[in-house]
Amino acid sequence: MTIAFLPYDQETVDHLRAGGGDAYCNPAERAVSDGQGMPCRSCLQDIPAGADMLICAARPFPDPQPYAETGPIFLCADACQPYDGGDLPPVLTTSPDYLLKGYSADHRIVYGTGQVTDSAAIVAYAQDLLAQDGIAFVDVRSARNNCFQTRIVRRDD
Known part of the structure; x- marks a missing residue:
């Protein structure tokens, strides 16, 4: 995926x-x-x-x-080039781990999906979550301060 x-x-x-x-x-x-x-x-x-x-x-x-x-x-503050969605973005390489959570299409947390995940395992865990029925997207947050970082979705190539 x-x-x-x-x-x-x-x-x-x-x-x-x-x-x-x-x-x-x-x-x-x-x-x-x-x-x-x-x-x-x-x-x-x-x-x-x-x-x-x-x-x-x-x-x-x-x-x-x-x-x-x-x-x-x-x-x-000034215009910047929005990330193109490709590989693991630079902001997800500056901490040893991040909090990932799966959400349903109606923007509700899918219980049991929240996990502090090593940076090196972000892609694999997101793919595992997105392969499950009922998960529309995965949000990535700081594992320490809970700040939103990015949203991960399935990409249709």
């Missing part, structure tokens, strides 16, 4: 960069990256030291509901 790693929704990213409200209706905070652990959820690379960045509340789900987790994310 081929999978794709998705950047954060481009319409939302553009909205935030233009000063629009985040998941809590607040404008994104502006800061300067120190280059350490500040992964942009659009290009899926660490924001370089000295670069302007945005910090905002994100809910990568279409509607508020009990399983629609909200948390902080970083974005390059």
Whole structure:
């Protein structure tokens, strides 16, 4: 099975960069990256030291509901090239492990799928989850701070 790693929704990213409200209706905070652990959820690379960045509340789900987790994310303040979905993105190589969870098509956690997964096993575990009936996508979060990193889906080639 081929999978794709998705950047954060481009319409939302553009909205935030233009000063629009985040998941809590607040404008994104502006800061300067120190280059350490500040992964942009659009290009899926660490924001370089000295670069302007945005910090905002994100809910990568279409509607508020009990399983629609909200948390902080970083974005390059200036336009960047959204990740193309190919191989394991750079932001998933900077920690020894990540939390992966399978979700149904109605955006509900599929119980029993949440697992802290070694970085080297992300692709294999995501493929295993996506091969199961009832799992529409897999979200990757920080294993330490629970911050959303990226969404993994089946790729139709």
